[in-house]
Amino acid sequence: MSAVGPAIGQVAVLVGALAVAVPLLGRHLAHVYTSPKHLAVERASYRVLRVDPDADQHWRTYSMSVLGFSLVGVLALYAIGRLQEHLPLSLGFAALPADGAWNTAVSFVTNTNWQWYSGESTVGHLMQMSGLTVQNFVSAAVGMAVAAAFARGLARNLAGGRVGNFWADLVRTVLRVLLPIALVAAVVLVLLGVVQNLLEPQVVHTLTGGTQSITGGPVASQEAIKELGTNGGGFYNANSAHPFENPKPFTDLFEVFLLLVIPFSMAWAFGIIVGDKRQGGAIMAVMALLWGGAVALLTWAEMAAPGTAPQLAGGAMEGKxxxxGEAASALFASSTTGTSTGAVNAMHDSLTAPGGGVAMFNMMLGEIAPGGVGSGLYGMLMLAILTVFLAGLMVGRTPEYLGKKIGQREIWLVGSYILATPVLVLVGIAVAITAADGLAGLQEAGPHGLSEALYAVTSASNNNGSAFGGLTSGTPFWNTLLGLCMLFGRFLPMVLVIALAGRFAAAHHLPPSAGTLPTHQPLFVALLTGVALVVVGLTFVPVLVLGPIAESLS
Amino acid sequence: MKDIYSLFRFSLAGLRVLVAMTLVLGIAYPLVVLGVAKVVAPWQANGSLVTATGAHTTDPDRAVGSAIIGQVSDDDALFYNRPSAAGEGYDPLNTYGSNWGPEAPELIQAIRQRQAEIAEREDVPVRQIPPDAVTASASGLDPDISVAYADLQVPRVARANGLTEDEVRRLVDDATTGRTWGILGEPHVNVLRLNIAVQQAADAA
Known part of the structure; x- marks a missing residue:
């Protein structure tokens, strides 16, 4: 039903809005992460909380702060889930089971927002607000803080491994960036029909004589940060397909804008922090290329509607x-999997085979197109370092990136980073499809069944959170497995990034020489794009062949 | 050992920060949005409820549904909406799509069966039936149908209510929203709004 003209038009409007917003927000972010001044309210809260915002932390201290903060986040959210029946506004829902509470706690702290449960029948208003919404903010802020630390590490010269202050990064990100934007966005969403109340389901008598329970909840406040922080956990099971989360074509585009704006702005801020805007531009160009490619492919797939059921129905409208329609669903699907959001406005399990394959490939890229807030930037920078290393090998010179030498230790850290999530995905899928408890969760047999399992472990390990919903994942087996994938998929790479930031911060700044590969030119953009695609291709082609590719060809 | 000690120390600091964040982000922020919503958009914030005459209300006892949530519509005198995978159909306590993949035999069979039913009900050939009429939506609460599916149902609804086809077609036009700015989303017909208008027109006739 979608027409080509409007399909292109809505992407153009989105790109135009981003082109205006990204430089402004990027400049603001750079200031937030480099300014020595604290706001009065920040100074007061540091005093009350007894944290020192001016201590320039060594990378080990910074990592321990990240891990400590996240650890209490998991414990607190686990406790809220287990105690839910005793909390106010619980709507009469029972406590979450142990495996479910573990999965949800890890899921929201790692910015994944994988959901084994159905929001409207499992989670009360207080847990939504004070548990899940809070982690939507702070897990996003943690990702952005780590990316800022990495950018500062590259910018510094002989700083003895010091990369900044985690608490200041965290508090500033929340107070100066996320909260103000989320407030405005939430009000815009309410005006357009998103609900915001603390009501129990309201029973109405319908036109044809039946009854219907109209659900409520503090949805707008959560919806805003769910997109802005690339979290993605829906208030309701149907996520951003639910009319109360996403009532209009305009709210839909607005939500896509919210989930893309910070990841792109982080790249812009990076250029400013390292003192060369062109570097940020190059990173942004690669993100935009990969995102644009995914949007084009997925939109084509859904509009062409290959496959037996779509052909029979006359269009790929199942799950939309x-x-x-098809085009706005494809735009949302490619943007939510290119960032680490995982919100959906269409059911990914019912995408066409090539469409579902693109969504999966997007996540396998490590979510760098443009990626999660913070994690997208550092993920892309890791690949950038790999790229200069490979280019250095080709011409036989010592590789360097932004004046920092890439030696054996550095490339060891980068290599481990790049291998971490694929190992989790491939070990995870192997465990899932060899265990009877794993197979029991699949809705379909054959290649599509494999895709359901592969999508789940890919989504969890890359902290995306979207799902092929046919998979019944609320079992102890899947909750435990995916919880582990999310936990290691978040913090293993993160610690490696902070460690590398520390090494860079301690190192000399080398002046560029004739042998330096310029990292702001189209040649580098093309090389980096190629490296990103080849790395994923080599890692995942075998399993993709067994899943979505086999299904496309059948 | 030193690392474990520092992890513990930072966890305590983290706990203090988390408590403060919970007060600000988990209590104050949603309540501020709630307060603003009560002032600027109380109707929308409470779920966009409408009465049998289409008037806005915040009282569920007077409401027949939400203007933006689809509801079961299986009356031959009214417009049908899309198949729904939410519970027994259009259940807001159980929102979801079918999640059947494009090659799932269950989905293929369901589409065939729906096509046969609609072809018989509306007395049209199968190839005229648009895709949204035979597929389940993502939320299971889709409030809309395509313009093509509404057009298909006009003759039946007109006959059942003693209205002319032109009259009913005008009601369809009134309930139709085009693409935003001509480019965003797809043209869609709100089924509840349309059915309320049909009932009012039938009562007046």
């Missing part, structure tokens, strides 16, 4: 909403 009429107000969005």
């Amino acid at each position: 909403e009429v107000r969005f």
Whole structure:
């Protein structure tokens, strides 16, 4: 039903809005992460909380702060889940089971927002607000803080491994960036129909004589940060397909804008922090190229509607909403998997085979197109370092990136980073499809069944959180497995990034020489794009062949 | 050992920060949005409820549904909406799509069966039936149908209510929202709004 003209038009509007917002927000972010001054409210809270915001932390201290903060986040959210029935506004819902509470706690602290449960029948208003919404903010802020630390590490010269202060990064990100934007966005969403109340389901008598329970909840406040922080956990099971989360074509585009704006702005801020805007531009160009490619492919797949069921029905509308249609659903799907969001406005399990394959490939890229807030930037920079290393090998010179030498230790850290998530994905899928408890969760047999399992471990390990919903994942087996994938998929790479930031911060700044590969030119953009695609291709082609590719060809 | 000690120390600091963040982000922020919503958009914030005459209300006892949530519509005198995988159909306590993949035999069979039912009900050939009429939506609460599916149902609804086809077609137009700015989303017909208008027109006739 979608037409080509409007499909291109809505992407153009989105790109135009981003082109205005990204430089402004990017400049603001750079200031937030480099300014020595604290706001009065920040100074007061540091005093009350007894943290020193001016201590320039060594990378080990910074990592321990990240891990300590995240650890209490997991414990607190686990406790809220287990105690839910005793909390106010619980709507009469029972406590979460142990494996479910573990999965959800890890899921929201790692910015994944994988959901084994159905929001409207499992989680009360207080846990939504004070448990899940809070982690939507702070898990995003943690990712951005680590990316800022990495950028500062590259910018510094002989700084003895010191990369900044985690607490100041965290508090500033929340107070100066996320909270103000989320407040405005939440009000815009309410005006357009997103609900915001603390009501129990309201029973109405319908036109044809039946009854219907109209659900409520503090949805707008959560919806805003869910997109802005690339979290993605829906208030309701149907996520951003639910009319109360996403009522109009305009709210849909607005939500896509929110989930893309910070990841792109972080690249812009990076250029400013390292003192060369062109470097940020190059990184942004690669993100935009990969995102644009995914949007084009996925939109083509959904509009062409290959496959037996779509051909029979006359269009790929299974699992899609009429107000969005194929094109807006494809735009959302490629943006949510290119960032680490995982919100959906269409059911990914019912995407066409090539469409679902693109969504999966997007996550396998490590979510760098443009990636999660913070994690997208540092993920892309890791690949950039790999790229200069490979280029250095080709011409036989010592590789360097932004004046920092890439030696054996550095490339060891980068290599481990790049291998961490694929190992989790491939070990995870192997465990899942050899265990009877794993197979029990699949809705379909054959290649599509493998895709359901592969999508789940890919989504969890890359902290995306979207799902092929046919998988019944609320079992102890899947909750435990995916919880582990999310935990290691978040913090293993993160610690490696902070360690590398520390090494860079301690190192000399070398002046560029004739042998330095310029990292702001189209040649580098092309090389980096190629490296990103080749790395994923080599790692994942075998399993993709067994899943979505086999399904496409059948 | 030193690392474990520092992890513990930073966890305590983290706990203090988390408590403060919970007060600000988990209590104050949603309540501020709630307060603003109560002032600027109380109707929307409470779920966009409408009465049998289409008037806005915040009282569920007077409401027939939400203007933006689809509801079961299986009356031959009214417009049908899309198949729904939410519970027994259009259940807001159980929102979801079917999640059947494009080659799932269950989905293929369901589409065939729906096509046969609609072809018989509306007395049209199968190739005229648009895709949204035979597929389940993502939320299971889709409030809309395509313009093509509404057009298909006009003759039946007109006959059942003693209205002319032109009259009903005008009601369809009134309930139709085009693409935003001509480019965003797809043209869609709000089924509840349309059915309320049909009932009012039938009562007046």
